[in-house]
Amino acid sequence: MERGTIPLETCPGGLDLRATLESGQSYRWRREDGLLYEGVPGGWYHTVLDGNLIRVRQTDRALEWESTTDAVPYLRRLLRLDDDLDAIVGTGPDDPLLCEAYAAHRGLRIVNDPVFACLISFICSAQMRVGRIHGMQTTLADRFGASLDVDGRTYHAFPTPDQLASTSVEELRDCSLGYRAPYVKRTAEMVAGGEAHPAEARGLDYETAREFLTRFVGVGNKVADCVLLFSLGYLEAVPLDTWIRSAIEEYYPECDRDSYRETSRAIRERLGGEYAGYAQTYVFHHLRTAGTAEAGE
DNA sequence: CCGTACCCTAGTTT
DNA sequence: AAAACTAGGGTAC
16 A cells, blocks of 8 residues: 655645535545544545545645555545635635635535546435435445455445446345435436436536536436536536525525526526535535534634 | 425434 | 334436
8 A cells, every 4th residue: 555645735725624525525435433424533534446445534734645556646636635725715705604604614625526426426315314325325335336455355436337227226226225226227327328428518518517417317407516516627516405595595585596597597606606616515514514513623 | 387206214203 | 112204415207
């Protein structure tokens, strides 16, 4: 195993690894102490990507890693370590809710996950809590993903489109996917069969890209926005989930429109346009963790 | 654009 | 204490 550290001063605006990995953006990291969503900062997380194991934890001044490969380029990309958080926060509007969210969770970064896994995760997210979504993704990886042995321990990659396409709906239901099971299978078949690939959305203008992604079964506007934001680098995407919808009702009522498309446009502009997705993610995380004894930063 | 059915489970109420 | 009830990051039809 190779190992190393990434000094936090090379990550403009800092990093809050726990907030980044436990804010319902990514379901690809497993926390080794088993305290996902209830632990404290400082624990180790691991993921498998391109046949490699990557372990990370945050210390006082650095991101510490251990991997079967040079993890630095992977981490910079997966955790968007080059995003300048101070600059991004600076472009946002100066309103109380946003300032509070930014202040409380500074260092939270948007992730940049592998697109197929991201697509499947958010298909599974419908009407579901983050803890259970994570459990479903873990089960899918353990049962259908390639295994990787490192130092006597076995890890699992997220299943490929082929692997999920050749899994029966019954087997998927056994992973507690419920009515999402056929969605996952059909979407995997579309990708495996070459009918369409979510990566093809890359490069399209934002609304065209969102529309494109809704061709996958189980993908509506909200899930499409999640994939655009958390995997394809569309930092302006604002997924309109129930938390943001209630925030709109309470804090930005003038943005409430009749359709997803129009409300999306209004709140996107209200939250600063280009980086509106960053604002959304901070607000989402802030509202979700409100009242649960957040130490803040 | 609108309404309803859909699956599962932890947590709460009866 | 078992059994009903509720809600949780929506989407397909």
